[in-house]
Amino acid sequence: MAWRLKLVPEKTSFDFFRYQIVTFSISVAMIVASLLSVAVYGLNFGVDFLGGTTIRTESTEAVDVGSYREALAGLELGDVSITEINDPGFRADQHVTQVRIGAREGEEAATPELITEIEAALKAVDPAVIFTSVESVGPKVSGELIWKAILAVVAGSAGILVYIWMRFEWQMAVGLVAACVHDVIVTVGIFSFFQLRFDLSIVAALLTILGYSVNDTVVIFDRLRENLAKYKTMPLREMMNLTTNETLSRTVMTSSSTLLVLIVLLIWGGDVIRGFVFAMVLGVVLGTWSTLYMAKNIVLYLGIDRGDKPKKTATPDEYANIDA
Structure with a gap:
C-alpha cells in the first residue's frame, strides 16, 4: 500500500x-x-495611486542604494524610493534597481529634462547605469x-x-x-x-x-x-x-x-x-x-430554516370524481 x-x-x-x-x-x-x-x-500608496514616475535602472556594477539616494538628494525630488531588485534569472553582472519619484505639486509627472538630470546624477556615482524603462502616472x-x-x-x-x-x-x-x-x-x-x-x-x-x-x-x-x-x-x-x-x-x-x-x-x-x-x-x-x-x-x-415541506401525495378521494 x-x-x-x-x-x-x-x-x-x-x-x-x-x-x-x-x-x-x-x-x-x-x-x-x-x-x-x-x-x-x-x-x-505607491506611485500607481499617488502619481509620479517609476524608473528602472540596470548596471554591471554592484548597486549602492545609499550612494544613489545621496546623488538624488540635491535635486529636490520630494518623495523618492529606491529599491534593489533581485531575481534568480538575472545574470551575475546584472544589477537592477527601481527608483520611484512622487509627483511634485503642479506637475503631472517628471519632465524629460528632470529625467535627464536624474540620469546624470546617477551616472556620476555609477557610470555604468542605464535606464531600461521610465513610466509615469499623473495624479488624475x-x-x-x-x-x-x-x-x-x-x-x-x-x-x-x-x-x-x-x-x-x-x-x-x-x-x-x-x-x-x-x-x-x-x-x-x-x-x-x-x-x-x-x-x-x-x-x-x-x-x-x-x-x-x-x-x-x-x-x-x-x-x-x-x-x-x-x-x-x-x-x-x-x-x-x-x-x-x-x-x-x-x-x-x-x-x-x-x-x-x-x-x-x-x-x-x-x-x-x-x-x-x-x-x-x-x-x-x-x-x-x-x-x-x-x-x-x-x-x-x-440559523437555517430546516422545515422541509412534505411532498403532496394523492389520496383516493382526490381522484374519485374524475372520469376515466
Missing part, C-alpha cells in the same frame, strides 16, 4: 464552537483595529485608479453574495461575504499599520484573496447542505461541527500547500512581486481562520 502524507487524521472530532464567542470576538477586534489603523495612519489617473480599485473589491464581494445566495441559503451568503470582507479589511489594516507600500499589485492580491476565501468556505457549505438533507433531526451546531471535521483535511492540505509555494516566492521571488505575495500569505492565513471561526458562527447565529 502506498504511503500517503496525512496532516490531519481521517476522522476528527474538534469542537470548533467551544470558544465561539472568543474566536468571533477576535475576528471583530481585528476588523475594528484595521479600520482604526487605516483611519489614523492611512495607506502608504491615480485618483481614478483608487476608486476603480475600491469598486473592483465591492463588485467582487457583491457578485459573490448574489451567487452564494442563489446557490445556497441566504444565511450562508451573508456568512461567506462577511468572512471575505474580514480577510480583505484585516489585510489592508496590516499594510496600513506597518506602512507597507500599497499599489495595484496589492489590489490584485485582494481580489485573489476573495476568490480563495470563497473557494475554501464553499467546500464546507456544500458539505453542510448535503448533511442538512442527510441528518434532518441533528442540531445545527452539531451538524456544522461534523461538517467542518469532515472537510478539515481538505482545508488544511489546501492552505498548507498554498502557503508552501507562497513562502518560497516570498523569499526568492524578488522585490517586484514581494508585496503581492505577502498579501497573499496574509489572505491564506486569514481566509482559513475566517472559514473555520467566522463564516460558520454567523450562519449559526442567523
Whole structure:
C-alpha cells in the first residue's frame, strides 16, 4: 500500500464552537483595529495611486542604494524610493534597481529634462547605469485608479453574495461575504499599520484573496447542505461541527500547500512581486481562520430554516370524481 502524507487524521472530532464567542470576538477586534489603523495612519500608496514616475535602472556594477539616494538628494525630488531588485534569472553582472519619484505639486509627472538630470546624477556615482524603462502616472489617473480599485473589491464581494445566495441559503451568503470582507479589511489594516507600500499589485492580491476565501468556505457549505438533507433531526451546531471535521483535511492540505509555494516566492521571488505575495500569505492565513471561526458562527447565529415541506401525495378521494 502506498504511503500517503496525512496532516490531519481521517476522522476528527474538534469542537470548533467551544470558544465561539472568543474566536468571533477576535475576528471583530481585528476588523475594528484595521479600520482604526487605516483611519489614523492611512495607506502608504505607491506611485500607481499617488502619481509620479517609476524608473528602472540596470548596471554591471554592484548597486549602492545609499550612494544613489545621496546623488538624488540635491535635486529636490520630494518623495523618492529606491529599491534593489533581485531575481534568480538575472545574470551575475546584472544589477537592477527601481527608483520611484512622487509627483511634485503642479506637475503631472517628471519632465524629460528632470529625467535627464536624474540620469546624470546617477551616472556620476555609477557610470555604468542605464535606464531600461521610465513610466509615469499623473495624479488624475491615480485618483481614478483608487476608486476603480475600491469598486473592483465591492463588485467582487457583491457578485459573490448574489451567487452564494442563489446557490445556497441566504444565511450562508451573508456568512461567506462577511468572512471575505474580514480577510480583505484585516489585510489592508496590516499594510496600513506597518506602512507597507500599497499599489495595484496589492489590489490584485485582494481580489485573489476573495476568490480563495470563497473557494475554501464553499467546500464546507456544500458539505453542510448535503448533511442538512442527510441528518434532518441533528442540531445545527452539531451538524456544522461534523461538517467542518469532515472537510478539515481538505482545508488544511489546501492552505498548507498554498502557503508552501507562497513562502518560497516570498523569499526568492524578488522585490517586484514581494508585496503581492505577502498579501497573499496574509489572505491564506486569514481566509482559513475566517472559514473555520467566522463564516460558520454567523450562519449559526442567523440559523437555517430546516422545515422541509412534505411532498403532496394523492389520496383516493382526490381522484374519485374524475372520469376515466
